[in-house]
Amino acid sequence: MSTLTCRGVSAGHTPGRPCVRDVDIDIAAGEVVALLGPNGAGKTTLLTALAGLLPHRTGQVHLGGDPLPAARARRAAKRGLVLVPDDRALFCGLTTEQNLTLVARRKADIARILDYFPALRTRLTVKAGQLSGGEQQMLAIGRALVTRPRALLIDELSMGLAPAVARAILPTIKQVAVQEEIAVLLVEQHIELALSAADRAMVLVHGRIALSSPAEELRADPSRIENAYLGGHSEEGAA
Template identity: 55%
Template sequence: MTTADALTLRNLTAGYNGIAAIRDVDLVVHAGELVTLLGPNGAGKTTTLLTVCGVVSPMHGEVLLGGQRVPAGRPHVLARRGLGHVPENRGLFFELTAAQNMRLATKSKVEVDRVLELFPALPALMGRRAGVLSGGEQQMLAIARALARRPRVLMVDELSLGLAPLVVQSLLASLRNAVDDDGIAVLLIEQHIELALGAADRAYVLNHGRIALEGSAESLKNERALIESSYLGDLDEVVS
């Protein structure tokens, strides 16, 4: 028996005001897989995630969650169908404590305790307001809160924004554990190429809204020069 892909983007074109920011994107994340989406600023990474979660409507193509087409513009429906999303700005309620933020995700103390085991630094912070936590602590809380809902697919935008590499490494290790232990599918946007390829199973590189490179993280580690060229905007010259 073959299991359906957890998340499938098929020939997806989407953008703003009728202008495409991503074009013909084909991307798959399987259950139990951590996939990273790399690419320079403005490449279309966030747009890809926003299209999956229904904030941006596709102009063409489709998004399948667990093999089923998802309705556009209904983020709460997607959450019920197992899609978790940690947006670029983390989406925390700053005036509420970390514990209250967690409780908004789940009423179950068992679930909260289960997730807190993935983030050893978090239990001591539960009484503090989310707004006074450090950047890394906020990111931990945001990911923990998303995991507490037991998503089948979790998308994380800019995991490392403003964080020290050691913090990023520890967050990636926690995500990796969630993928390996619970078989969830993770799609991770990450600016730090090396750390991302170190944690991921596979990677896609977006450039000017199109998938420019894809492959196993292992194989892409050897394509470092090619990836960097794409970030500098001269991939076309390198490839041709």
């Protein structure tokens, strides 16, 4: 059974002009799905609509089989759907530990996050604004994980990071998804990195899913992604 499901979701910032159209998604617990696509395809718009920060004009989002009301971000978060935005949304004037403590119910929750991101152990007293880009991304993801989400949306994980740094973080995303049974939807521009950590990948082009396939198959034949980016024949629903 899918943990995160959306059916026929259309969304956009301008009424009557959706930039995301009729999107269907199913992500199971423990599964990582990479959402790829060119700039302007609507990836961030889709994530913000799923998270309730933007109303979807049509369609329905379900978490664990229960419908989530449109444009109710706080309610979605309470039910376990959490977004890590591309700007990371950290409290830069607070320390690493304080950023985690704001959402942690127990010290054990923070200890759990540090097990996933041990590089943060020596940075607990450092203000978030003074962390490196990689450390900030670890903290942003860790803060989201403190709440024990059922579904995690990550927007542009590698933005501003060296490929080697992103490559070091991505395996942890898969580890977390499996160990904590979280459905993960990952928006990523670096295709090779995304496919290395994902179970499946979808390509969003002009607001529609142009391709959906197991990541392993796309690694073996990257021309399918190139064709989708260039507006080739849609393979939506391909297994």
